[in-house]
Amino acid sequence: MTEESNPKTQIAWVPEFIYVENRFEPNHALVCDAAGLIVKVVEASALTDEKRINLPRRAILPGMVNAHSHAFQRVIRGRTEYRTNTPLNQQHRDSFWTWREMMYSAATRLTPEDIYDASRMAFLEMALSGITAVGEFHYLHHAPDGSPYDDPNLLAQEVIRAAGDIGLRIALLRVAYARAGFQLEPNPRQARFIEADAAVFLRNLEALAASVRSPTVREGSAQQPGAEESRTALPHGRASDTSWIGIAPHSVRAVPLNYLKELIRYANQHDLKIHMHVAEQPAEVSVCVEEYGRTPLALLQTEDLLSNRFTAVHAIHVTPKAIASFAMTGAMVCACPTTERNLGDGVVPADEYLKHQVAICLGTDSHTQIDLFEDARELEYHLRLQKLERAVLSVRSPTVREGNAQRSDAEESLGALPNGRASDTARYLFDCATVNGARSIGAPGGALAAGKPADFFTVDLNDPSIAGASNDDLLPAIVFASSRAAIREVVVAGKPIVSEGQHLRQEDIVERFNELQKKLW
Ligand SMILES: [Zn+2]
DSSP: OOGGGOGGGOEEEEEEEEEETTEEEESEEEEEOTTSBEEEEEEGGGOOSSEEEEEEEEEEEEOEEEEEEOGGGGGGTTSSOSOOOSGGGTTSOOOHHHHHHHHHHHHTTOOHHHHHHHHHHHHHHHHHTTEEEEEEEEOOOSOTTSOOOSSTTHHHHHHHHHHHHHTOEEEEEEEEOOOSSTTOOOOGGGTTTOOOSHHHHHHHHHHHHHHHOOSOOOTTOOOOTTHHHHHHHOOSSSSOSSEEEEEEEOOTTTSOHHHHHHHHHHHHHHTOOEEEEESOSHHHHHHHHHHHSSOHHHHHHHTTOOOTTEEEEEOOSOOHHHHHHHHHTTOEEEEOHHHHHHHTOOOOOHHHHHHTTOOEEEOOBTOSSOOHHHHHHHHHHHHHHHHTOSOOSOSSOHHHHTTOSOOOHHHHHHOOOGGGOOOHHHHHHHHHHTHHHHHHHTOSOSSOOTTSBOOEEEEETTSTTTTTOOTTTHHHHHHHHOOGGGEEEEEETTEEEEETTEETTHHHHHHHHHHHHHHHO
16 A cells, blocks of 8 residues: 555545535545645545544635735735825825825835735735635835845745745746836836846746745655656746746836737746736726727737736726637636725726636735635625626526526536525635636645645634525625634645634734834834
């Protein structure tokens, strides 16, 4: 008997319910090996010699993936909620652009240690809310005066170190930022971001890739045949299970077209994930039209820069026609509704994306709140307010909704629930927070199945926010109503990082963050 198939070395997590294959299974166990991979999900009665961890009144769900984060922005939470008096605000109208000035005032002052402390705080809160992997859209590279540190990736390394301390998996999406914008003078407050040409950016990216490449494939892990081979062939993206890199051209505003093309070519060659802010603000769209005669989505598409490794972050100010073409490329969208509502960005037309089967993932972005369930429910709620309609995001096909007898594949797989209920909106939103997020940033988790990592969280079925839910109502109760207090255990690669709602290093992290805030403000 090999070690990995020996039940004595395996751990069986035995809750009341496990969310597997889109439903909650009662009386099942999640069995993991010593390497932190899921061996199987079986009926609890079939367990033999595994070490049991009983979790009465708990449900296990796959860990959530936060696909868009700027960790350092945690320091400005609560500090931008007032009307400003700046040259940008001549009509007494605050916006994303006036908020950005306030954000820059923090971004220009943080030391490497501050960035580590702020990132730890953001990642701690993510862990406490059931997130097990994060895509960090990282654009602070240099010292405040714009001079590179001796290690050009010093700040990226601080962010990766912070994620490692918390126990989160991290995709460090290294940001390229070349200019203030079309026909704009350089902005000294962006000096920390700027790498003026693609060659410099790619050299620094490769250095970062080399440093996260070290951990090797674990022995005895339940990998697909050939997985190791493909990793050797992909030296940059997926060398480590806990941290890896991706490419993030900041936006069409900040990265001119030729630079952008070089980055995309490189990412495609090396199979790296690509994330980019797209159409967050109407002004970004109009300036792009001025510069290129095309909207950002049209520019990306006509230049053949979109693919299934591309995630467009926000993608709010787009037309239905552009969405139809975007869908053909296999690219996906990352919505950040708690930030988008805070900044007055607009509403992601998720119903149009769904209609064209564009996958959406979720991000907490500016960390005005860190609660991916809130982002999930807002994706739906913003559309309800806009359309005066309920259950807008339904995976039932439009033809079914219009009375056609034909059922979609997605609806078929929902199965029939008692009383005719089908919690398809909750399921759609939870997929955005899990499988779609994992796909977007290239994380190994997203679902609970054999061979996947044991990345999961538990909810307390007696928590007042969800108490009384039946098996069938549990997912909508969790997605639409759970509070963070309901989340009790969070496990990454089989190892608990949160137990009984607490992280082991929580006190120290919060204390250091309090000190940082006192120093900054
Ligand atoms: Zn962002």
